[in-house]
Amino acid sequence: MARPRNTQQINGTQSSLAKGRATRTPSPETERPTGPLSIVVPISERDTVKVNHYNSTELKNACDDAVKRYLSRPELFKQIHLHTDVRLALGWLSVFVAAGTALYGYKIEFEKSKTVVSIGLVVYILLTTLQTLYSYFVESHTIFEGKRKSLSKRIITERIHIDSTTIPVSKSPLTTSVSPSNSPSYLLTVSYVRSTNGGKSLLAKGRAKAAQTYSAFFDETGTMDQEVFERWVGELVESSMDGKLA
Amino acid sequence: MLDQAIQTLKKQGVRQILLQVLNIAAILTSTFMIWNGLAVVTNVESPFVVVLSESMSPGFERGDVIFLRKTASDLYNLASGDIVVYKIPEKPIPIVHRILEVHTDFNLELSVNGGRQASRHRLLTKGDYNSVDDLALYEGLEWLEDEHIIGKVSGYVPYVGYVSILLNESPKFKFAVLGVIGLFNIFQRE
Numbered sequence: 001m002a003r004p005r006n007t008q009q010i011n012g013t014q015s016s017l018a019k020g021r022a023t024r025t026p027s028p029e030t031e032r033p034t035g036p037l038s039i040v041v042p043i044s045e046r047d048t049v050k051v052n053h054y055n056s057t058e059l060k061n062a063c064d065d066a067v068k069r070y071l072s073r074p075e076l077f078k079q080i081h082l083h084t085d086v087r088l089a090l091g092w093l094s095v096f097v098a099a100g101t102a103l104y105g106y107k108i109e110f111e112k113s114k115t116v117v118s119i120g121l122v123v124y125i126l127l128t129t130l131q132t133l134y135s136y137f138v139e140s141h142t143i144f145e146g147k148r149k150s151l152s153k154r155i156i157t158e159r160i161h162i163d164s165t166t167i168p169v170s171k172s173p174l175t176t177s178v179s180p181s182n183s184p185s186y187l188l189t190v191s192y193v194r195s196t197n198g199g200k201s202l203l204a205k206g207r208a209k210a211a212q213t214y215s216a217f218f219d220e221t222g223t224m225d226q227e228v229f230e231r232w233v234g235e236l237v238e239s240s241m242d243g244k245l246a
Numbered sequence: 247m248l249d250q251a252i253q254t255l256k257k258q259g260v261r262q263i264l265l266q267v268l269n270i271a272a273i274l275t276s277t278f279m280i281w282n283g284l285a286v287v288t289n290v291e292s293p294f295v296v297v298l299s300e301s302m303s304p305g306f307e308r309g310d311v312i313f314l315r316k317t318a319s320d321l322y323n324l325a326s327g328d329i330v331v332y333k334i335p336e337k338p339i340p341i342v343h344r345i346l347e348v349h350t351d352f353n354l355e356l357s358v359n360g361g362r363q364a365s366r367h368r369l370l371t372k373g374d375y376n377s378v379d380d381l382a383l384y385e386g387l388e389w390l391e392d393e394h395i396i397g398k399v400s401g402y403v404p405y406v407g408y409v410s411i412l413l414n415e416s417p418k419f420k421f422a423v424l425g426v427i428g429l430f431n432i433f434q435r436e
Contacts, residue, residue, distance in 0.1 A: 084261050091268045098275035101282065110291040118286050124279050 033150050033158065033194075035241055037234035039075055046226060053222035056184050059214045060166045062224055063186050064143040067162060070230050071237070077146025077160055083139045087131065094127040141165050141189075154196045156203065160237070163189040167211060180215035187211040188233065192240040206240035251432070270431050290314045290397040295331065295340070296407030301373030302329070302342060309408040312342065314397030321392065324348050324367050329399040332371065336385045340396055343371040346379055349389070367392055 049066065051058040072079045101120030105113050141163040148158045167185040187209070194204040210232070217229045284293035297310045306312065314331060324330070326345045333340040347370040368389035372379040384390065413420045 081261060084265070088261070088264055088268065091272060092264075095268070095271045095275050098279055102278060105282065110285075114286060114289075117282055121279060121283050121286060124275075128276075 033148070033152070033156060033241075034075060035234065035238035036071055036073075036076055037231070037238055039073060049224040049226065051218070051222050051224070053214070053218045053220070056166050056168070056214070059184075059218065060164065060186065063214075063217065063229065064164055066224065066226060066229055067164070067188070067233055068144050070233055071144060071146055071160070071162075077148045077158070080145040080147055082145070083135075083142060086134060087139075090127055090131045090134070094124055094131070097124050097127065156194060156196050157199060158192070158194045158241075160193075160240075161191040180213070183213040183215035185211045185213045186217075188236060190236055190240040192237070194241070204241070206242060208236050208240035210236050266432065270428070273431075288314060288397070288400075289316045292396075295342075296410050297342060298339070298411070299341075299373075301375050302344070303375045305329075305374055306342065306402060307404065309406075309411060310402050310404050311407040311410075312399050312402040315400040316395070316397040320398045321367075321395075322365065324350075324369065324395075324398070330369070330371065331396045331399065332369075332390055332394045333396055334383070334385050334387070334394060337383075341371075341373075341380070341383065342399065343373045343380060346370045346372045369395075 049062055051062045053059060068079065071077050097120055101117055101124070104120070105117050108116075142161065143164045144160070144162040146160045148160075150156050150158075165187045167187050169182050169184050188211070190206075190208045192204070192206045192208075193202070195202050212232060217232075218224055281293070285291060287293075292314070294311050294313050297306045297308055297312060300308055312331075324345065326348055328345050329342060330345060331340050331342045349368045351366045351368075368391060370379055370381070370389060381388075413423065
């Protein structure tokens with residue numbers, strides 16, 4: 001059900017990008033709610049991100065944090081903290097179980113305390129196993145889960161889910177030097193659902209996936225070019241919001 | 247450097263701070279639980295101890311870490327030649343020496359499950375490097391009894407215990423090591 005205004009809005013966004021990012025582009029009511037590209041970050045609000053660019057874990061973490069910051073700005077998605085909360089709950093519970101066991105073992109002498117200490121141990125091992133299973137199977141590569149409710153004739157609920165992984169450089173015996181062409185890549189997978197009527201009527205569903213070498217976002221000092229990164233993420237997210245199934 | 251740390255902490259929000267603290271707490275508790283797990287499995291209050299004296303040279307030197315065990319079969323099978331760790335009530339420090347003599351009283355009438363638990367041992371020990379047996383160390387007792395035995399030695403690792411000796415004997419070293427580990431954790435992410 002694409003209306004002519006829809007195409008105009010996208011063109012408008014692209015030309016304002018070309019002009020520079022000093023002004024805030026207003027977003028009229030369209031078929032598709034506001035995408036992240038149309039909300040501009042003022043330059044003064046940015047902090048520089050600098051990481052050790054030889055460490056691919058730090059690169060991935062910097063990109064993940066940038067995605068989270070970019071998509072949870074006001075007017076955009078609200079982050080769902082379920083995975084963090086589960087990890088915190090299980091983790092702190094196991095710490096308290098361990099602390100309780102420690103206190104008990106300290107107060108009561110060894111031979112008599114053995115049964116209770118063993119029970120505490122078993123509970124601790126169970127909780128730790130649960131934590132590991134949860135983060136391996138349920139959380140997996142997720143870095144961001146967000147939700148947004150907007151009103152345009154009816155209440156529209158959107159859910160977005162983002163996974164990220166690092167693709168290492170394929171080793172060939174000839175390449176031993178570290179250079180931008182040899183950089184590992186950042187793979188981002190976006191799933192998007194837009195529905196109304198409390199989730200019962202589906203309006204749009206999209207999936208998008210893209211990979212880009214880390215060297216496109218980080219220079220030789222390790223400083224992150226956030227604008228380039230955000231544009232890449234924004235384009236990916238907006239393509240999933242347009243309902244393309246990749 | 248401190249205000250930069252405070253700034254990064256403020257930006258991260260409550261959840262991130264809880265996660266960082268949880269990481270540190272999780273390392274401490276997992277170490278502790280592994281220790282407890284070993285203690286329960288080996289049935290000894292302190293599954294490994296550091297050798298402090300040279301009375302068992304050349305077998306055990308100062309700074310070796312020895313592993314202890316006190317399962318039912320160990321208690322039943324005490325024989326001369328075994329190395330045990332024992333503690334006399336009047337003396338605060340346990341001693342690791344070799345068994346010279348074992349005298350066992352089997353008391354089958356008192357036993358409930360087959361007689362294994364009802365035997366009573368009396369031991370005489372001696373350090374390998376010492377020229378006399380331990381009678382002088384027993385503070386008036388003639389023999390060591392079962393209740394004085396902490397455990398039997400089941401293995402050892404050389405030299406590793408020196409870190410523990412240093413940590414215990416100089417408190418400055420202890421605080422330095424803990425401080426470095428703590429700072430390292432706060433400024434790093436998994």
